[in-house]
Amino acid sequence: MAAGETATETAAGLLATQCSRAFFDLVAQGGPIGVTMGRSYLGGIAIRVEFRGVPDSLAKSVYLEPADQVPMDPLDGVRYHHAGFGVPLVAFALPCSDRPICRLYPPEGVFRPVTMWLETPSDTGSHDDTPVLVLQNPVLRPEHVAGTNRYELAEDVSAPTAQLLERTRLKRLAWWGMIGGAEVGKRSGLFLLDDYDPNKTPIIMIHGVAGSPLIWARLSNAIMGDPELHRRYQIWHIVYQSNAPLLVERYRVQHYIDNAWSVLDPDGHAPARQGVVLIGHSMGGVIARLLCAQSTPEVWNAAFTEPMDSLHADATDLVTLKNVFQFKPYPGVDEIIFMAAPQRGSPSAEGLLGRLVGLLAWRHIEEMTGLMRIVAENPKAIQPALQSIFQTGHITSITSLRPDEPVTLADEKLMPAAGVRYDTIAGVLPGVKPPGDGYVPLSSALLPGSTTTLIVHSDHKVPNRPEAIAAVLKILREHDSSHDVVSNATP
Structure with a gap:
């Protein structure tokens, strides 16, 4: 040789x-x-x-x-x-x-x-x-x-990704997680698909309701199969129990990302902390938007009639409540890709399945237990429209996706912070009324201000469509270029 x-x-x-x-x-x-x-x-x-x-x-x-x-x-x-x-x-x-x-x-x-x-x-x-x-x-x-x-x-x-997918139980556990099954909760967190590299840009993928990282299999494979993109990016998957209200899920996901950084970069100086890309499917896209947004008094006022400081409650419960309702844009993120995300809710959440899930899931949401204690001690501090569901705890990921849910109406106005670019990919099926992918109407999936918008012929599993995957790869290449310009201009 x-x-x-x-x-x-x-x-x-x-x-x-x-x-x-x-x-x-x-x-x-x-x-x-x-x-x-x-x-x-x-x-x-x-x-x-x-x-x-x-x-x-x-x-x-x-x-x-x-x-x-x-x-x-x-x-x-x-x-x-x-x-x-x-x-x-x-x-x-x-x-x-x-x-x-x-x-x-x-x-x-x-x-x-x-x-x-x-x-x-x-x-x-x-x-x-x-x-x-x-x-x-x-x-x-x-x-x-x-x-x-x-x-x-x-x-x-x-082959390594295919082997991992063959062995995982996530597909079955994801549905149980939506209705409160404990197994997904036990394995919730952020997981590395590849080995951590302090110099590679993280792509954090967030699945939707009753979902799991399996929805990202084809997209992850395509990114890792592109030598240039694989050289520049590392893929991180979020697993979360998708039974809780939207703002609680946002809090959970932020907690998982924080925990990962505390392990990977405890000093907070790694280049990987900058230029982070979020990709969210379905409710994961809404979570991604809220991760990059600044909370407003309107969100709090949609649920409560009195200031947080005036509430009487256990200190731990109040800290959780504050973290859920008061938040800032997550640092280091400068790109979001939304895929079939119900930014203005989904009529499907009001259907029979949505109501059934709502009945089953609420008993298994730890954060709601603390909220119910706060409501019990401060009954006059709750908005009248929400008193019954807050008192019983009957609020879940599904109920918070209903288009008329008061907190949802307030938080859907929260947009990514200035400097965060976002792109939208949505699906449409022939004959669906109103136009959409069968779960998310097109009017809810399209977000004003998107740098690019792509509508593909697809059901709700938009991340599996070849056109959508090709669009994400193109966005990532352009993100590479724009990020390089900023990096090279920094002394």
Whole structure:
């Protein structure tokens, strides 16, 4: 492989790759294999395993499976990969628990792309001739050097995501979460789809009611499959229990983001804190808008008739109430992409399903328990139109999406702060009256002041549409350019 002749170099690289795959298939016998850094035995053969640029999230022991054996069904058959030197594998590690960052990894485990090959020991003066099985990170280290020759590594960035999606239980848990199921609540938070990089711009994706990060599978795959975008961005997924009123959900999501930053960048100086992009689907889009907005007295006055300072209540309950109703634009965000977001509510929230969910979900909202205590101690401080539902606690994510809900009418006027660019993507189905995607009317999804607006032929699952994905990629590339201009102009 270090030969000076091109034909010899190419043939040697191909032969090394073929032999490496043959060895893997021999020891794996059709299944995954487990390896640990250092000396070990595979199929009775002594081997030394060497990690090169492999992220800390995988620790020192991983399970390996050929990337080409991972089905792409969860990603609609779209696989981003390219040929080259070495064997593309999926490296899987069980969830860790020994570091704070462990709680930012998915409970299913950590799945990352690696490229594998066999080579002879590099230390020619050593008497140890044990073959070396190399596992290299093809994203951070995309080449292997032999002599003066550089070999581009084979890579498959889609297989790890597909493996994660195959193992997750989120699809079933999301519906239970909407009606108060505890399992989604237990695993709520912000999760890293890729390893944290203090110099890469975060894209924080927020799902909607009864949703989960599964709605972002195809979009996430497309971003990670674009080498330039993957070099610039890191994807973070929010998981939240979508049963609570809108302002409570906004408070929860802010809490998850705050917790993530406290782990990833406790000093608050990472370049990644600037230029953050939010992408929200359905109610997640409304949450994204409110995360970038300044609360107003009108929002408080829509629910209460007296100032907060005059209320009599437990101090902890008052702190939660203040955090829910009084907020500022989240720092560092300068781009939002709304996808099928009911910015002015949805008539579907008034339908049979909406009423059924409202009846089931309210008993499982922790924040509402504190609000009910405040209402009990201050009955005259509540707006008459809301007294009955506040006293019983019958207010949920669904009720807060009703177009005539008083607090919703107030908070829908809250717009992203100056300097935050936002784009709107909405869906329309033929024959739907009023025009919309079957859940969100077009009149509710379109937001004045959007930098770009795209209407696609789609049901409510707008993030799955190829046209919508292409539009997001274009927006991200333009965001790259505008952010570079600002960064380069800063002394």
